[in-house]
Each structure stands twice: as structure tokens, then as C-alpha cells.
Amino acid sequence: MTANLSANSTESPVVKYVRLPLLALTLGGVVLVLGRLLLFPATDGQTKAEFDFPEQVPLPGWQAQSATALPIPEKAQAEMVSGKRYSYRQGDRALAVEIRYLVNTDPSVRNLLLKYGKSTPTVAFPTTIQQDESGGFYSIYADETHAHLTSCINPRGSSTVTEAQFMQNRYVLDLRPERALPVLLGRETLRDGRCLWTVMSAPLQNTPADQVYPQLKAAWTDWQAWWQPKFPTP
Known part of the structure; x- marks a missing residue:
């Protein structure tokens, strides 16, 4: 029984070969996204902020x-x-x-x-x-x-x-x-x-x-x- 479990949990060389490039590709994508956010924080495609000033702003003495x-x-x-x-x-x-x-x-x-x-x-x-x-x-x-x-x-x-x-x-x-x-x-x-x-x-x-x-x-x-x-x- 133990031998069968050990054999089933062992990854084939093909799985290992495919998994490593996928992990590298995912990590690379994360790094690129973070780099863009940090170095180019432009708001492409976003609408300009909105803000409505209040009708009254208190000013002491006035x-x-x-x-x-x-x-x-x-x-x-x-x-x-x-x-x-x-x-x-x-x-x-x-x-x-x-x-x-x-x-x-x-x-x-x-x-x-x-x-x-x-x-x-x-x-x-x-x-x-x-x-x-x-x-x-x-x-x-x-x-x-x-x-x-x-x-x-x-x-x-x-x-x-x-x-x-x-x-x-x-x-x-x-x-x-x-x-x-x-x-x-x-x-x-x-x-x-x-x-x-x-x-x-x-x-x-x-x-x-x-x-x-x-x-x-x-x-x-x-x-x-x-x-x-x-x-x-x-």
C-alpha cells in the first residue's frame, strides 16, 4: 500500500518540465505588472477624478x-x-x-x-x-x-x-x-x-x-x- 501511494505521488518528468516554465512565466508577468505600476503610474483609460466643492467653507471672523x-x-x-x-x-x-x-x-x-x-x-x-x-x-x-x-x-x-x-x-x-x-x-x-x-x-x-x-x-x-x-x- 505504501509503495503504491509513493508511486502515485511522484510527478512524471513531463509534468515537471511543463510546470517550471509556467511558474517562470507567471512570475515574470507579475514582475512586469508591478514594474509598470511603479514606473508608469499613468491613469490610461481612467476617467478624471470628480470633486464637488461645498457650498460653504467657514472662515473665522468672516x-x-x-x-x-x-x-x-x-x-x-x-x-x-x-x-x-x-x-x-x-x-x-x-x-x-x-x-x-x-x-x-x-x-x-x-x-x-x-x-x-x-x-x-x-x-x-x-x-x-x-x-x-x-x-x-x-x-x-x-x-x-x-x-x-x-x-x-x-x-x-x-x-x-x-x-x-x-x-x-x-x-x-x-x-x-x-x-x-x-x-x-x-x-x-x-x-x-x-x-x-x-x-x-x-x-x-x-x-x-x-x-x-x-x-x-x-x-x-x-x-x-x-x-x-x-x-x-x-
Whole structure:
């Protein structure tokens, strides 16, 4: 009986010959799929993410007035998911906040200002960049009628203004072990190129820009703190 069982459990040379190439082929396919996911995490064939901004975003010290959807320019169809313009008042002062959810975007805020036709600084752009207490960066400047503050809220890490700042966040915070599974499953890309690009504007009303900047900075601190934990899901 024992001899018969042993004989039946022995694989023939033909089975062994076929099994090894099949295992090698399967392993090779797995390696190729994983390699593509890691090196080329493009979303070919997938639809662009969807996100609807809320009708109200609280801003301490300011009274919400209205909220309207921002149009998506023809040249920004591939990167802009949605956008909203929020209006606030604080006594006789007004504040407008535009926020756009951008994917796979140019992380340079200066380039975004030009692309979307927003007011740009009349001085060298690097001189407008400041850093807040939390480590985030923003650009603040004024034209003839308004003071402006703009920055990119990142999916992970502090806010950024330049491409170098944005890429630093990606290298430090995107390449983490806990993101391996979502990347391999195609739920996220290896390098997260998304941004909640914000532009705040307040009228000068014959007031020096230096006196309006503190109001913008305070509003930005609250705005960023509200949005960072609510960054859209990929």
C-alpha cells in the first residue's frame, strides 16, 4: 500500500518540465505588472477624478456671502477637476477666495497665475514668497486695486509655491511604505501631482497694501487648516 501511494505521488518528468516554465512565466508577468505600476503610474483609460466643492467653507471672523462654481477653461480641461469662488465680508471689508482642484498639474503657482489669467506681481516673483509658522509657503503681493495671496495646498505636507517646494514634498512624503498597496492597486499614483490651488483677494480701498496683508495672512492660515485634512480622495 505504501509503495503504491509513493508511486502515485511522484510527478512524471513531463509534468515537471511543463510546470517550471509556467511558474517562470507567471512570475515574470507579475514582475512586469508591478514594474509598470511603479514606473508608469499613468491613469490610461481612467476617467478624471470628480470633486464637488461645498457650498460653504467657514472662515473665522468672516461672514460667508455667496459661492459660485468656476468655469473650466478649454486649455485646462485635462488638469482642472472643479473650482469654486467664495465671497466673504468683515464689516466694510470684502474677501474673495478662488480654489481649484488640479490634478497632474504644473506645481509652479506663478505659471498657474499666468495660465488662468489671474493678477500677477509687478515685482520679481521670488520676493513675494513667504513662509508661515506651520512651514507652509505662500506668495503675497498687490496690484493697483487689490492685495492677493496665493498658494498650493498639497495632498501631503505643507503648502507650496514653487515647483522645487512641491517636488520636495513628493520625494519626502509620497515615497512611503504605507502608500505601496494603494499604488500597486492603482488607487493612487506613485507621485501625487494634485493641488488645491487657492487665490485670495481683498480690495485695498485706498489702504496701503502692508495694512491689508495681515488680514490675508490670517485668513490663509484658517483656510489652509480647514482644507488640509479634507483634501479630496484620489
